[in-house]
Amino acid sequence: MSPLLSDKRSARWAVLLIVSLTMLFGYFLNDAMAPLMTVLQSDMGWTAGDYGFFNSSYSWLNVFCLMLIFGGIILDKMGARFTGTLACALMVIGAVVKYIAVQYVAPPSADPGNIVFLGHHRQVIIACIGFAVFAMGYEMCGITVSKVIAKWFKGHEMALAMGTQVALCRVGSFSAMFFSPMIARRWQMSSPLLLSCVLLMVALLAYLVFNVMDSRLDRQLQERRLQMADATPEEGKRADDDSFRLSDLKAIFTSRSFWLIALFCLIFYSSVKPFNKFSTSLMINKYGFAADSWFVNFVPSLLHLCSLCLTPVFGWLYDKKGKGSRFLIVGCCVLTLSLTLFALPILPHQWFAVVVMVLLGVAYSLVPAVFWPIIPKVIPHRRLGTGYSVIFWIQNIGLSYVPLLIGVVLDRWCVTGMKDGAPSYDYTLPMCIFVVLALTSIFLATRIRRDDSKKHYGIEEPNIK
Numbered sequence: 405m406s407p408l409l410s411d412k413r414s415a416r417w418a419v420l421l422i423v424s425l426t427m428l429f430g431y432f433l434n435d436a437m438a439p440l441m442t443v444l445q446s447d448m449g450w451t452a453g454d455y456g457f458f459n460s461s462y463s464w465l466n467v468f469c470l471m472l473i474f475g476g477i478i479l480d481k482m483g484a485r486f487t488g489t490l491a492c493a494l495m496v497i498g499a500v501v502k503y504i505a506v507q508y509v510a511p512p513s514a515d516p517g518n519i520v521f522l523g524h525h526r527q528v529i530i531a532c533i534g535f536a537v538f539a540m541g542y543e544m545c546g547i548t549v550s551k552v553i554a555k556w557f558k559g560h561e562m563a564l565a566m567g568t569q570v571a572l573c574r575v576g577s578f579s580a581m582f583f584s585p586m587i588a589r590r591w592q593m594s595s596p597l598l599l600s601c602v603l604l605m606v607a608l609l610a611y612l613v614f615n616v617m618d619s620r621l622d623r624q625l626q627e628r629r630l631q632m633a634d635a636t637p638e639e640g641k642r643a644d645d646d647s648f649r650l651s652d653l654k655a656i657f658t659s660r661s662f663w664l665i666a667l668f669c670l671i672f673y674s675s676v677k678p679f680n681k682f683s684t685s686l687m688i689n690k691y692g693f694a695a696d697s698w699f700v701n702f703v704p705s706l707l708h709l710c711s712l713c714l715t716p717v718f719g720w721l722y723d724k725k726g727k728g729s730r731f732l733i734v735g736c737c738v739l740t741l742s743l744t745l746f747a748l749p750i751l752p753h754q755w756f757a758v759v760v761m762v763l764l765g766v767a768y769s770l771v772p773a774v775f776w777p778i779i780p781k782v783i784p785h786r787r788l789g790t791g792y793s794v795i796f797w798i799q800n801i802g803l804s805y806v807p808l809l810i811g812v813v814l815d816r817w818c819v820t821g822m823k824d825g826a827p828s829y830d831y832t833l834p835m836c837i838f839v840v841l842a843l844t845s846i847f848l849a850t851r852i853r854r855d856d857s858k859k860h861y862g863i864e865e866p867n868i869k
Contacts, residue, residue, distance in 0.1 A: 408624050409621045418617070420565050425572075425606075427549055427573050428573060429603040432577075432603060433600035433603075434576075435577050436597060436600055447593060454524055458528060466543050467800050467804065471543075472543050473793050475487070475543065475789075475793055476792055479790070480788070488548040488614070491542070491548055492608040495541035501530065503597040504530070504534075547789055548789070550776065554779075554780040555621075558780070561867065567716040567719025568719070574712040584596040587599065661859065670802045672845045674841055676707075676739070679838050684704050685831075687703055691753065707761060715773045717773075718774065722866070724868065735766075735774070736767070739767035739842045747832060779791065779795070810834045818830045
C-alpha cells in the first residue's frame, strides 16, 4: 500500500504546529485578563465579585448547558475539519465581544447605575457573554486538537506530539501573564484583548490550511479502505463500520475503563490546578514571601516552567519505552510527596518552597505526558471526540468546585489573624485535602494498570510501531 500523508514526518509535525497554534492563542486570551484584576478595579470600577463572576462565566455554556459534551458528539459526527473551524470561529466571536465590552461599553466607574443582571454592570455582563462564547469554542477546539493528534500520529510519536502541544499551550499562558500587564500599561486596558482577536483570526486562517491537508489524508485513507475491502472483505467491512453512531454513547458510559480514566483525570487535575490558584497565598502565609515581590509570583510559575520543559521529554520516553501505567503511578507518588511536604509544618524557608514546587512540576509534567496518549488506546477513534468531551466536562466540574471548597475551608477554619489589612491563613488543612486527592489518584492509577493487564489496551506498549 502507498504511504499516507501522516507517515511523512514533516507533514504530521506541520499539522501539529498548525493545530497547536490555535490552542496557544486561545490560552493567551484565556489568561490575558488574569494579571489585570487590580487594573480593572482601579481604572474601571470592577469589584472582586464582578471579577469572580466574570471568571465563572467560563463554565456557563460548557458545563451547565452541556455544550462541551455536544461538541464532542459534533466532532465525531461531522469530523475535525468542520468542528475545528467552528471552534476557531466561536473563539474569534467571543474575543471580539469581549474586546468590545472592555473598549466601548461604559465601565461601572463611569456609569455606576447601569446594573442589568444579578447586581452586575452591563459591561461585566457583555464581557461574560463574550468569555462564555470563547470558552465554548476553546474547549471544543481542545478536544478537536486531541483527536487530530491521535489521528495523525497513530503508530508514530504520539506522546511526544501531545506533550509538545501541552508545552506550546504553556507558552500561551506565560505570554499572557508576562506581556498583558506591559501591553495594557503601554497602550490601554483593551490592547491585550485586541491582540488576542488578531491572533485568533490568524489561527482560524491557519486551521483552513490544515483542512486542506486533512482532506487529502482522508482521501488516502478511503483509498486504503477500498484496497482492504478488495484484499480482505472482513477488514473492509470493519473499516466501513468505523463511523460514529449514537449507540456508541452507551458503549462509552457503560465502559468501566472509561470511567477509571475520567475519574483519574478529575482527581489528578483537581489536586494540581486548584492548588496553583492558592499557591501564591501559600508562599506569603507559610514561607514568608513579600506580597509585592516578583519572586512570590515566580515560584508558583515554576510549575508551568517544568511542564514546558519536561512534558515533551516524558512523552518521548513513553513513545520509546512504553510503561504508561507505571509512569502514571510514579507521577502520582511524586505528586503526593510534594503536596505532603507543603502540608507538613516543617522547614518554612523560601528555598524549601522552591525545591518542592520543582518536584511538583515534575509530577505535573510526567502524568499529562502519559495520560492523554493513553485515551486513544482505550477509546475507539470513532468515539474519541465524545470520550474526550465527557472527560473534559468531568474535569471542569472538579476545577470549578474544589477551589470553592478550599476557599470555604480557609475562611471558616484557617484564619490566624490580619496582616496588612488582609487575613493570614494556616494552610495545613487545605493542603491535607490536596494530599487526600493525590492519594486517590495513586489508587486510580493502579486500577488503570490492573484494568489494562486484563483487557490488553496496550497502555504498557510503546506508541511508535
